[in-house]
Amino acid sequence: MTDSEAPGKAPGSEAPPKAPDSSRRSERSRRAIYAAALDLVSENGYARTTVEGIASRAGVGKQTIYRWWPVNSKPAVLMEAFLDLAEQANEALGGDAGSEIPDTGDLAADLKLVLRATVDELNDPAFDRPTRALAAEGVVDPALGAEFTARLLEPQLQQYVRRIEAAQAAGDVDPAVDPRIALELLVGPLHHRWLHRTLPLTHAYADTLVDYALRGLGTRP
Amino acid sequence: MTDSEAPGKAPGSEAPPKAPDSSRRSERSRRAIYAAALDLVSENGYARTTVEGIASRAGVGKQTIYRWWPVNSKPAVLMEAFLDLAEQANEALGGDAGSEIPDTGDLAADLKLVLRATVDELNDPAFDRPTRALAAEGVVDPALGAEFTARLLEPQLQQYVRRIEAAQAAGDVDPAVDPRIALELLVGPLHHRWLHRTLPLTHAYADTLVDYALRGLGTRP
Numbered sequence: 001m002t003d004s005e006a007p008g009k010a011p012g013s014e015a016p017p018k019a020p021d022s023s024r025r026s027e028r029s030r031r032a033i034y035a036a037a038l039d040l041v042s043e044n045g046y047a048r049t050t051v052e053g054i055a056s057r058a059g060v061g062k063q064t065i066y067r068w069w070p071v072n073s074k075p076a077v078l079m080e081a082f083l084d085l086a087e088q089a090n091e092a093l094g095g096d097a098g099s100e101i102p103d104t105g106d107l108a109a110d111l112k113l114v115l116r117a118t119v120d121e122l123n124d125p126a127f128d129r130p131t132r133a134l135a136a137e138g139v140v141d142p143a144l145g146a147e148f149t150a151r152l153l154e155p156q157l158q159q160y161v162r163r164i165e166a167a168q169a170a171g172d173v174d175p176a177v178d179p180r181i182a183l184e185l186l187v188g189p190l191h192h193r194w195l196h197r198t199l200p201l202t203h204a205y206a207d208t209l210v211d212y213a214l215r216g217l218g219t220r221p
Numbered sequence: 222m223t224d225s226e227a228p229g230k231a232p233g234s235e236a237p238p239k240a241p242d243s244s245r246r247s248e249r250s251r252r253a254i255y256a257a258a259l260d261l262v263s264e265n266g267y268a269r270t271t272v273e274g275i276a277s278r279a280g281v282g283k284q285t286i287y288r289w290w291p292v293n294s295k296p297a298v299l300m301e302a303f304l305d306l307a308e309q310a311n312e313a314l315g316g317d318a319g320s321e322i323p324d325t326g327d328l329a330a331d332l333k334l335v336l337r338a339t340v341d342e343l344n345d346p347a348f349d350r351p352t353r354a355l356a357a358e359g360v361v362d363p364a365l366g367a368e369f370t371a372r373l374l375e376p377q378l379q380q381y382v383r384r385i386e387a388a389q390a391a392g393d394v395d396p397a398v399d400p401r402i403a404l405e406l407l408v409g410p411l412h413h414r415w416l417h418r419t420l421p422l423t424h425a426y427a428d429t430l431v432d433y434a435l436r437g438l439g440t441r442p
Contacts, residue, residue, distance in 0.1 A: 045361060132360055138417065139357040140266060145418045153417055164438075173438050180420075181410075181429050184436050188410030189402075195416060196359065196374055197366045199401075208402050216437025217385075217394050217403050 032058040033065060034081040041078065043131035046137035046144070050074065059116050075144065082134060082152055101163040107172045108210050110163065115186060115206035122194045122201055135195065157183055173214075185213040253279040254286060255302040262299065263350035265314060267358035267365070271295065296365065303373055310342050322384040329391045329431050331384065335408060338426035343415045343422055357417065378404055394435075406434040 036057035040049040048189040051073050055062035090099055091171070102110050121127045138145030160183035167173040189209055193201050257278035261270040272294050276283035290297040311320055323331050342348045359366030381404035388394040394403070410430055414422050 135416070136357040136360040139353055139360065140385050142418065149417050149419050154419065157419070165431055171440060174440050177433065177438050180431065181426065182409035182433060184413055185406045185430070185438070188413035189405035190409070191417070192405055192409035195356070196370050196412070197363065198370050198375065198378070205402070208399065209406070212398065212403060212406055212437075213433075214437055214439045216433075216435055216439075217396050217398050217406070218435045218437075219392060 028063065029058070029060050030068075033060060033077060033219055034084050037078050037081040038085060038130040041133045046078070046133050051076070051077070075147070078134075079147065079151060082130070082148075085127065085130065086152060086156075089127055089138065094195045101159050102164055103163060104169065107163070107167045107170075111186060111214075112207050114159075115190065115210060116203045118190060119201045119203060119206050120185075122190070128194075132195075160187065182213070186210065250281050250285065251289075254281060254298060255305050258299050258302040259306060259351040262354045267299070267354050270299070272298070296368070298428070299355075300368065300372060301329070303351070303369075306348065306351065307373060307377075310348055322386055323381050324384060326391065328384070328388045328391075329435055332407060332431045332435075333428050335381075336411065336431060337424045339408075339411060340422045340424060340427050349415075353416075378408065381408065403434070407431065 033054060036054045037049065040053050040057060044053075049064050050061050054077065054217070055065050056207050065077055066073050069080070104110055122131075134148060138148040161179045161221055164173055164177070164179035164182050167177050168177070168179070173179075186209055190201065190206070193205070199205075229409070254275060257275045258270065260285045261274050261278060265274075272286050273283050275298065276286050287294050288299055290301070322335050325331055355369060359369040378401075385394055385400035385403050385414070389396050389398070389400070394400075405431055411422065411427070414420055420426075
């Protein structure tokens, strides 16, 4: 391959379309770089992963990485690898990158579907290992943590906001409830179990969270 | 000081009581070791903190640490430093080491009191910095994560379990609710904001979590 070709979705892809052969080679290199980056983060942690290591594992020259991700190369290529991982996870659920939480009119059923899928994702080593390493680094590195939250986490949380707003419009959720806080009663417990390894993440657990959050813990008057 | 004196609460303290002077010296060394351990974990992370570094910062011989914590010295001394930190935080709240969540008969008020105190703790750099470093290491190191959870986190969570059980006995919480899951609707969101740095941790947020968890998000029938 030639190092100067920009990958399909990387920064700089505003360049005119390449001939099919060179595009395929670039796409293959881009995928190899993402896979190598996620592997190395899983194996060695975020801090010890280097551009040189990623290039070597991916079988590309390190100048390819520096050329495609010229600014803050290491965090830039890693963030893109994680965004791609999230996109793949989303596609595996039958959605696409920007897919919304389904709205069948049954809020509990829709939330259970999404939380069960999140449980499956967090239990899948291909997702768990690199994401756990990224989260751990974000916990102690404020700048990385802020970027992780802004680019990966918050866009997912906003899907919950929109679904809860729709439920408010439909009369299923108290209009006085703040959707941005409400979603944390669902997502917060899942992350707590995942990050702190307290108890198993199961579909039954996901269902129970939805039931408790929607109905509340108190006895009915 | 002589290296052979065991500190007041360290393993090996079954030895006969020492003369007051040597006990005071031991206690002073023990506190210096805890403080040094937490400082170094805050500054350098858990993985890069060493017994030698702790001893040097505390102004004691490293043999003191190896003698007082002979098995798995580094994780042992660090875990004890964190247990001591949690105990101090508890005492600062006016409780003691094994103190329970208050039971005034008003579940919402009692939970808000505890969650507000947790917010203050997570916003206090003396608690936040080392605890964040420990949590980050637990996220990627399953053995350490399991010990962190078993010795530090789960005992705190069990205080919520007991308070919720009391509320069930008093008729304030649905008896069908599983208290061990219910508490996660309170604690999970707090940790999510803390670890992922999404939005500020405030008393108003703590209060809202309690209100949403107890009353539920749904509209009343």
